Each structure stands twice: as C-alpha cells, then as structure tokens.
Amino acid sequence: MATKKLFDADAYLCEFDAKVVACEKAEGKEGIYKLVLEETAFFPEAGGQSPDKGIIHLAEDKEKAAEVVDVQIDKENIIYHYVDKEFEKGSKVHGILDFEHRYSHMQQHTGEHIYSGLVNKLKGYNNVGFHLSDSIVTMDYDGVLTMDEVRSIEKMANDCIYKNLDVLCEFPSEEELKNIKYRSKKELSGDIRIVTIPGYDVCACCAPHVHKTGEVGILKVMSCENYKGGVRLSILCGSRALEAFSNKQDALSEVAHILECSQESAAENTRRIMNEVSRLKGELAAARTELMNVRLEAVEKSLENVIMFTEAVPANIIRNAVNKLVAEHAGICAIFNGNDEEGYQYIIGSAQKDVREAGNLLKEKFNARGGGSPKMVQGSVQAGSSQIKEALGM
Numbered sequence: 325m326a327t328k329k330l331f332d333a334d335a336y337l338c339e340f341d342a343k344v345v346a347c348e349k350a351e352g353k354e355g356i357y358k359l360v361l362e363e364t365a366f367f368p369e370a371g372g373q374s375p376d377k378g379i380i381h382l383a384e385d386k387e388k389a390a391e392v393v394d395v396q397i398d399k400e401n402i403i404y405h406y407v408d409k410e411f412e413k414g415s416k417v418h419g420i421l422d423f424e425h426r427y428s429h430m431q432q433h434t435g436e437h438i439y440s441g442l443v444n445k446l447k448g449y450n451n452v453g454f455h456l457s458d459s460i461v462t463m464d465y466d467g468v469l470t471m472d473e474v475r476s477i478e479k480m481a482n483d484c485i486y487k488n489l490d491v492l493c494e495f496p497s498e499e500e501l502k503n504i505k506y507r508s509k510k511e512l513s514g515d516i517r518i519v520t521i522p523g524y525d526v527c528a529c530c531a532p533h534v535h536k537t538g539e540v541g542i543l544k545v546m547s548c549e550n551y552k553g554g555v556r557l558s559i560l561c562g563s564r565a566l567e568a569f570s571n572k573q574d575a576l577s578e579v580a581h582i583l584e585c586s587q588e589s590a591a592e593n594t595r596r597i598m599n600e601v602s603r604l605k606g607e608l609a610a611a612r613t614e615l616m617n618v619r620l621e622a623v624e625k626s627l628e629n630v631i632m633f634t635e636a637v638p639a640n641i642i643r644n645a646v647n648k649l650v651a652e653h654a655g656i657c658a659i660f661n662g663n664d665e666e667g668y669q670y671i672i673g674s675a676q677k678d679v680r681e682a683g684n685l686l687k688e689k690f691n692a693r694g695g696g697s698p699k700m701v702q703g704s705v706q707a708g709s710s711q712i713k714e715a716l717g718m
C-alpha cells in the first residue's frame with residue numbers, strides 16, 4: 325500500500341508519529357535496513373532532488389534511534405527509509421527531520437520554480453533537467469540565454485521574492501486540470517500536484533515548497549554555461565546564497581588586503597600585476613640569454629670538453645647554448661641547470677663522441693633520469709656539482 329505523504333499537506337511538519345509496516349535488511353548495504361511506515365514526513369529522492377535527512381526512534385524509547393541515510397520511493401508510491409537500525413513490524417516510531425536541511429531544499433526548489441517560470445514565460449524554454457543536491461542547484465533549459473537575459477531574469481525573480489506572494493500547492497480534479505496550463509517535465513498520470521506562484525509560474529511538482537516567495541530570501545545565479553544546445557544555470561537561494569556571499573566576501577577581502585587596494589579595484593590591480601609579471605619574465609629571459617652568451621664567450625676555445633653549471637635558465641636557452649658549445653669543442657659539452665639542494669636538469673651534447681656513456685654514468689652513480697641519442701642526452705639528476713664533475717671526469 326502507498327505510504328501516506330505527510331509533506332504534501334504540510335511542508336513544515338518536521339516531527340511525526342507512525343507505525344512500522346515493514347523493516348528488512350537492505351540488499352548489498354551492510355548494517356542498513358529498509359523501513360516502511362504507514363505515513364512519513366521524509367521526502368524521498370525524486371525529480372532530481374536529494375532526499376531528506378533525520379532520525380527515526382522508537383516512540384517509547386528515544387535511545388533506540390536510527391539515522392535516516394537515504395529515502396527512496398517506488399512505482400507503487402511506497403517510501404523506503406534506509407536506516408542504520410532494525411525496527412519491529414507493528415511498532416510505533418517517531419520521526420524527526422533535519423529541518424534546516426529540508427528548509428534549504430524548499431528555498432532552493434521554490435526559487436527554481438520562480439526562475440524557470442520566468443524563463444518559460446519570456447523565452448518559451450523548458451526546464452529539461454533539474455538537480456538539487458546538498459551543495460548545488462542546476463537547471464538545464466532547452467534554449468540559449470545571454471548573460472544580459474540571465475541577469476534581467478534574476479532581477480525579476482528577486483522582485484517576485486520581495487512581493488512575498490503565496491505559493492499554492494494543490495491537487496486539482498481531472499476536470500479542473502483540463503483548464504489549467506502548467507509546466508511539466510514528463511507526461512503525468514494519477515493525482516497531479518500543481519504548484520502555483522500567481523503571475524509567475526504554474527508547474528506540476530511533488531516536492532515541498534515554502535508558503536511565501538519571501539522565504540526564498542534571495543536568488544543568485546552563480547554560473548551559466550552552454551549545455552546540449554541550451555544552457556545550464558546554477559543558482560543559490562536563501563541561506564546557501566548567504567553562505568556563498570560570506571565566503572566570497574572573505575576571499576575578496578583577503579585579495580584586496582594583499583594587493584593593498586579596495587575590493588572594487590582588486591581585479592584591475594591583479595591584471596596590472598600580471599602584465600608586469602609577464603613583462604619582467606620577458607626582460608629576465610633576455611638578460612639570462614645575454615649572460616649565457618657572455619659565459620659562452622669566456623670559455624677557453626682550446627678546451628676539448630666543457631662543463632657548466634647554471635641556475636634558473638629556461639630550457640630553450642640551455643639547449644641553444646649546448647649547440648653553440650658543440651660547434652666549437654670536439655669533446656663532451658654539458659650544461660647542468662639547477663642547484664645542489666634541488667638537483668639539476670642537464671643537457672649533454674657532442675659532435676664526435678657518444679654522450680649516452682656520460683648519461684649512463686650519471687644513471688649508475690646518482691640514479692639520474694633521462695635519455696637521448698649518441699649526439700645529445702638530457703634528463704635530471706639529484707647530486708652536487710662537484711660530485712657530478714668527478715663522476716664525469718671533467
């Protein structure tokens with residue numbers, strides 16, 4: 325028999341008494357039981373919304389309490405509470421919802437109806453995907469919205485919140501239903517629950533809603549991205565929006581403090597600093613190239629083998645330098661870039677000798693990484709400069 329849904333009549337009911345119809349071990353879930361009650365205020369996972377949380381305890385013994393870890397509903401409208409304790413069939417229990425969690429869901433869901441109703445009214449798009457979890461609310465529309473449209477609908481949705489309109493949840497008769505134009509995600513059968521926000525939205529929906537639009541508090545669109553030919557919006561309402569605002573305020577305040585500027589000019593200042601960093605990087609690379617050229621010119625031309633140690637020089641400059649050395653010295657030319665503490669990146673080249681031997685020496689002695697051809701090897705090694713020189717006999 326279908327479970328009586330107490331949340332249909334009263335979305336604010338957060339405690340209730342009920343009789344246990346059945347309780348059995350949940351398949352594949354260690355220590356979890358599937359509990360069926362005659363009636364319940366726990367809203368199951370449905371229509372993209374995650375289920376309610378809370379506890380259920382024996383009516384005469386508060387200590388015998390189980391946590392409700394999941395709530396599901398089947399085609400026969402039987403609601404299953406997944407709980408971490410077993411209850412006897414026929415026993416009387418008392419359920420207590422985590423109402424803060426439920427109320428947040430109600431705020432988000434009513435907010436979604438307001439926004440989707442406006443999108444449908446103004447653009448004719450449908451909400452073809454809805455997801456309301458404990459951390460995120462997303463809506464997928466089957467048409468594209470520009471950022472200007474997203475913002476202007478957001479403004480209208482908040483106007484609807486300020487108006488503090490009634491949110492009506494009703495089960496119209498079949499006759500009445502024929503004359504009602506309502507939004508719906510799928511073909512519905514049986515008793516259809518219609519949620520109306522006068523002037524804004526009429527939609528078939530089974531979820532709990534707030535009584536007044538004012539309770540949504542605020543609706544803020546957090547992101548809008550192209551999705552399957554339409555857009556996916558993510559929104560925050562009520563207490564979640566306040567929490568997000570606080571987090572962003574803290575983050576931006578810290579950035580402004582670091583940059584020693586106002587929050588309003590933080591982006592502009594960051595851009596200025598990033599441009600400066602990029603200019604300095606260019607200047608530094610030019611200076612390093614020049615310095616490398618000076619060092620290369622200072623190398624005794626008569627030397628057969630050359631070994632150099634550098635620090636923080638870009639790889640392309642090192643490679644060019646090794647090529648220059650190889651052109652002027654017949655033996656082995658090696659540049660190690662790094663420092664004794666953190667190790668070195670190396671490139672070793674030669675016009676006439678097989679430099680893989682030098683590479684292998686580094687591997688044998690210091691467990692170095694790397695490889696290459698007879699004319700050039702490269703890799704990394706964790707060793708001090710004097711140890712490297714000694715190992716290579718240079």
Ligand SMILES: [Zn+2]
Pocket residue numbers: 433437527528529530531
């Ligand atoms: Zn809904």
